[in-house]
Amino acid sequence: MLRGCSGAAIEDLRGRRLLDFHGNNVHQVGFGNERVIAAIVEQMRALSFCTRRYTNIPAIKLAKKLAELAPGDLNRVLLAPNGANAIGMALKLARVATGRFKTISMWESFHGASLDTISIGGEAIFRNGIGPLLPGCEHVPPPDNRHCPFKCGVVCNLNCADYIEYVLEKEGDVAAVIAETVRCTPFIPPKDYWKRIRAACDKHGALLILDEIPTCLGRTGKMFVCEHYDVVPDMLVIGKGLGGGIFPLAALMAREGLNVAGEKALGHYTHEKNPVAAAAALATIDFIESSDLLRHVNELSAYTLERLRAMKHTQPLIGDVRGLGLLLGVELVKDGATNEPARAEAERTMYEALARGLNFKITMGNILTLTPALTISRAEMDEALGILEALLRAAAARH
Numbered sequence: 001m002l003r004g005c006s007g008a009a010i011e012d013l014r015g016r017r018l019l020d021f022h023g024n025n026v027h028q029v030g031f032g033n034e035r036v037i038a039a040i041v042e043q044m045r046a047l048s049f050c051t052r053r054y055t056n057i058p059a060i061k062l063a064k065k066l067a068e069l070a071p072g073d074l075n076r077v078l079l080a081p082n083g084a085n086a087i088g089m090a091l092k093l094a095r096v097a098t099g100r101f102k103t104i105s106m107w108e109s110f111h112g113a114s115l116d117t118i119s120i121g122g123e124a125i126f127r128n129g130i131g132p133l134l135p136g137c138e139h140v141p142p143p144d145n146r147h148c149p150f151k152c153g154v155v156c157n158l159n160c161a162d163y164i165e166y167v168l169e170k171e172g173d174v175a176a177v178i179a180e181t182v183r184c185t186p187f188i189p190p191k192d193y194w195k196r197i198r199a200a201c202d203k204h205g206a207l208l209i210l211d212e213i214p215t216c217l218g219r220t221g222k223m224f225v226c227e228h229y230d231v232v233p234d235m236l237v238i239g240k241g242l243g244g245g246i247f248p249l250a251a252l253m254a255r256e257g258l259n260v261a262g263e264k265a266l267g268h269y270t271h272e273k274n275p276v277a278a279a280a281a282l283a284t285i286d287f288i289e290s291s292d293l294l295r296h297v298n299e300l301s302a303y304t305l306e307r308l309r310a311m312k313h314t315q316p317l318i319g320d321v322r323g324l325g326l327l328l329g330v331e332l333v334k335d336g337a338t339n340e341p342a343r344a345e346a347e348r349t350m351y352e353a354l355a356r357g358l359n360f361k362i363t364m365g366n367i368l369t370l371t372p373a374l375t376i377s378r379a380e381m382d383e384a385l386g387i388l389e390a391l392l393r394a395a396a397a398r399h
Contacts, residue, residue, distance in 0.1 A: 005031035008373040008380050010359065019384045021360040021370045025184065025214035028241035029287045030375035036244035039283035043276045050273045058278035065285060066253060069223055072232030074253040079278070081271045083213035083239035084112025086250035089266045090178070090209050090235045091116060093254060096261045098207060100175035102136035104167055108187075108364065109142065109180055111211055120178055138171065140164055142179075143189040146320060146331075146339060156190045165200035176234075177201055178209040181225040184371070185363045186329045188322055194229040201234075207258075213239040213250065218288055218374055221298040221325035228324065234258060244284040247277040288374075297325045297374050300381060304328065307385050315392045317342055328370040329363075330388075341366035345395045349388075358387045 004011040007030045010020045020027065029036060043058060050056045063077035080086040095101050105111070107122035118126040119134035122142075127133065143160050145152035150159040168174055177197060182188050194210075201208045208231075215225050216238035222228055224236065235258070239250030271277065288294070305323050308330060312318040319333030319342075332342040332349070343365040350362050361369045372384070 007031060008376040016357065018354065018357050018359045019372065019376075019380055021358060021372045021384060023245075023371060023373060024240065025219065025371055026240045026243070026245040027373040028217050028219060029244055029284050029293070030373045031245055033244055033284070033287060033375075035287050036246060036280050036283045039279045040244075040246065040276055043279035047275045050275050052270075055273055056275040056278070058275045058282060059273040062251075062278040062281050065282065066238075066251060069285070070236060070253050071224065071227055073256045074232065074236055075256045076254040076259050078252045078254075078267055079272050079274075080239075080250045080252065080267055081269050081274070081277075082112075082248050083211075083237065083250045084114045084117045085267065085269055085272075086213070086237045086239060086252045087111045087120075087178075087211065088114065088116050089252045090237055090254075091120070091176070092264075092266050093235065093252070093258060093261055094176040094178075094207050094209065096264060096266075097258050098175040098205065100173045100206075102138060102171055102174045104138045104140055104164060104171075104174055104177045104206075106142040106179050106183070107139050108144070108185070109183065109211075111178070111180075111213075138167060138174070140167060142183060142187050143193055144183075144185075144187045156193070158190065158193060158196060161193050161196040161200075164197055165204070168200055168204040168206055172204075174204065174206045176207040176209050179211065180215070181210045181212050181229070182215055182220060182324055182327065184214045184327065185367055185369060186322060186324065186327050188324050189229070191229065194226065194231045198231045198233075207234040209233060209235040209237065211237050213237055214241075214371075215327060217241050217284065218294050218297055219325055219327050219371065221294060221301060223288075223294070225324075242281045242284065243277055244280040247274070247280045249274070249277040249281055293374055300376070300378060301325045301328075303378065304381055304385070311385075311389055311392070315389070315396055317345055317392055317396050323370075326370075326372055326374055326376075330368040330370065332366045332368065332392075349391050349395055352391050352394075353387055356387045356391070358384050 105120040109122040111117040145156035210233040243249035308321045320331040334340040
């Protein structure tokens with residue numbers, strides 16, 4: 001149980017401090033950011049809720065700011081209480097705009113836990129035994145070259161991207177390809193991956209919807225992840241950290257040409273224009289810009305990846321290190337030649353790390369997924385890496 005959180009750390013009821021490298025990816029500007037709190041308090045005193053039929057200045061300012069920040073002509077913004085809601089709005093808009101309903105999404109992906117989002121999602125823990133899901137949800141392998149069915153090995157040969165075009169051609173009536181720009185595991189696609197899929201979508205009349213709910217607003221060193229790939233999707237969905245780690249808030253950003261559903265209720269959520277949430281988001285973005293947080297992320301990312309890659313040479317359990325910004329993954333394997341997952345070792349490492357003051361997430365059973373607050377200091381990063389290295393050394397000795 002927690003009793004406090006501040007900056008890059010959380011504190012439990014016994015007063016133990018833990019560096020939080022999980023944070024549900026809401027802590028871009030750190031926990032308890034004073035600028036965000038001040039904006040929330042001020043807005044609560046002025047206008048705490050926006051009744052349906054009306055809009056409000058903070059929501060309008062936020063939509064305008066997001067349109068200014070987003071690449072290309074992603075000028076239309078709908079706000080939602082959470083990421084799953086925003087994905088649902090994107091799916092509905094794709095149906096309205098194309099007259100189609102089929103989608104192509106990735107195995108192992110996560111877009112939310114509602115019935116529509118687990119239908120396009122690809123994680124068994126959400127799908128198995130639930131019963132009938134949405135029809136027309138086709139799935140393809142993610143760009144994970146180390147484990148993909150195309151046997152790419154060390155370097156991705158983009159067969160996975162070509163396969164998406166194959167499915168688009170064979171289906172013939174797909175409304176949208178929807179995927180995380182970078183999977184938060186992380187799977188980091190090669191540079192040309194999204195350009196190839198963008199071209200395939202254009203060729204076959206499908207929309208491209210990119211989900212950056214956990215990775216937006218600087219997590220990867222840019223405000224939006226698609227900027228790394230020089231592509232503009234038809235829709236971009238963001239959330240989690242948008243509310244400053246305090247208020248739940250998400251947004252669907254769409255191209256100007258998709259402003260075609262004015263007579264339909266794509267959202268209609270009670271808190272979709274919440275002025276307090278919008279004020280929190282505006283303060284969050286202002287903090288990121290005014291504190292030059294993206295520069296800090298990129299500098300600390302280079303340092304951390306260098307440390308982790310050096311660790312890989314001395315720690316036999318580490319099969320792979322990958323990262324973009326402060327979205328970092330350390331894959332543990334029993335055997336570097338076969339890439340057999342070291343699941344038991346990963347789980348033991350996680351629990352021992354908790355006892356030593358470091359919290360992180362394990363994905364797919366053996367990938368240590370490290371996503372600290374973007375405000376974390378180098379000293380705090382050194383503390384976390386020291387804990388991790390000591391535990392991996394001990395695990396290797398037992399192994």
